[in-house]
Amino acid sequence: MSLKKIKIVDVTLRDGLQNIDTFISTESKLKIVNKLINSGVNKLEITSFVNPKAVPQFKDAENFYESCTKLYPNISFSALTPNLKGVERAVNAGLKEIVFVLSASEKHNKSNVKMTVAESLIQLKTVSDLLKKYPEVNIQVDLSTAFGYEEDIVSVDKVIEISKKISDTGVNKIMYCDTSGIAVPAQVENLIKNIKRKNLNFKFGFHFHDTFGCAIANIIKAIELDCNLFEAAAGGLGGCPFAHGATGNVSLEDLVWVLDKMNLISDIDLNKLLETTQFLEKTLAGLAPINSKVYANTHHSCPTTG
Numbered sequence: 001m002s003l004k005k006i007k008i009v010d011v012t013l014r015d016g017l018q019n020i021d022t023f024i025s026t027e028s029k030l031k032i033v034n035k036l037i038n039s040g041v042n043k044l045e046i047t048s049f050v051n052p053k054a055v056p057q058f059k060d061a062e063n064f065y066e067s068c069t070k071l072y073p074n075i076s077f078s079a080l081t082p083n084l085k086g087v088e089r090a091v092n093a094g095l096k097e098i099v100f101v102l103s104a105s106e107k108h109n110k111s112n113v114k115m116t117v118a119e120s121l122i123q124l125k126t127v128s129d130l131l132k133k134y135p136e137v138n139i140q141v142d143l144s145t146a147f148g149y150e151e152d153i154v155s156v157d158k159v160i161e162i163s164k165k166i167s168d169t170g171v172n173k174i175m176y177c178d179t180s181g182i183a184v185p186a187q188v189e190n191l192i193k194n195i196k197r198k199n200l201n202f203k204f205g206f207h208f209h210d211t212f213g214c215a216i217a218n219i220i221k222a223i224e225l226d227c228n229l230f231e232a233a234a235g236g237l238g239g240c241p242f243a244h245g246a247t248g249n250v251s252l253e254d255l256v257w258v259l260d261k262m263n264l265i266s267d268i269d270l271n272k273l274l275e276t277t278q279f280l281e282k283t284l285a286g287l288a289p290i291n292s293k294v295y296a297n298t299h300h301s302c303p304t305t306g
Helices: 026-038 061-071 084-093 106-113 117-131 156-168 185-197 215-224 252-261 270-284 293-297
Strands: 007-010 043-048 076-081 097-103 138-144 173-178 203-208 229-232
Touching (some): 026 270, 043 061, 156 185, 215 252, 229 252, 252 293
Parallel strands (some): 007 229, 097 138, 203 229
C-alpha cells in the first residue's frame, strides 16, 4: 500500500473520560494534553459543553478549554455540544471547532439527548443558522449509532437519508460513530460505497468502538476505500453511558502501531504515546481499564516496526 497521510483526532479527554464519575482535575487533564501533544497529536476533542449535573466530569469545560488554548495556541481543540445551549456556551468560550451530536437510532437519541431524531435535526438547523454569525467557527456532526443500537437495526439507507438532511443544514463534515462497537468491515464498505454512489458532498470520517474487536479491521477497510480521518483514544478509553455493554474507543496506540506496520503516515510517535498511556494509567488509578493491546503486550515499551 502506498504512503497515505492519515488524520487522527484524539478523543481521550472527552469520550475517554465521560464515563468516569470521579472528577479528574483540570491540572491532571492539562498534563495528559501535554503528553499527547508531545507524542505528535495535533487535533484533540477535549471536553463537552453539557449540563455538569448530567456529566460532572466536564464541569470545568470553559476553564479547561481556555487553559489549553493559552498553552497550545497552534493546536486544534474541539468540544462536543449536544444541544443549542451547549453550542452557545462553546461559542461564548471561544471555540473554533464544535461537534454536534445526534443518533441514527431513535432509541439512542432519546436516551442521549432527550430528543427525537427529527427534533435534533431541527435544532441542528438552528445551530447552523446561528453559526453563520461566526464564520470562524467550524461544525462537525457526530452521527452516533450509525451501524445500529441494541435492538434498533439501522439500515444504510436510513444513515444516507439522515446524512443528506445533515448536509442540507449547511454542515459539510460528518463523523460516523459505531457507538455500540458492532460494525464489521462489510458494513463499513457498504456505507462508504453508498456515500460515493450518491455523490454526497461532505467530508466524513469514522469513530469506532472496539466492543467486538473489529475496530482496527474496520479502519483498515475504510483506508482501503480512501478514507483518511479517524478518531481514537489513548488506552482505548471511553464509551457511551447509554450503549450498555459497549467498550471503549479504538486504542490510539493500537491504531498507530498498525499504521506504522502498513507504512502509512500518522505523525504520532509510538514510544512517546506509550509513555502517555502509562501516565494516563497512573493518573486514573483504576478508575477505568486500559484496553490497548500494544500497551499490554509490549510491557509498556514500543515494539520494533517495519
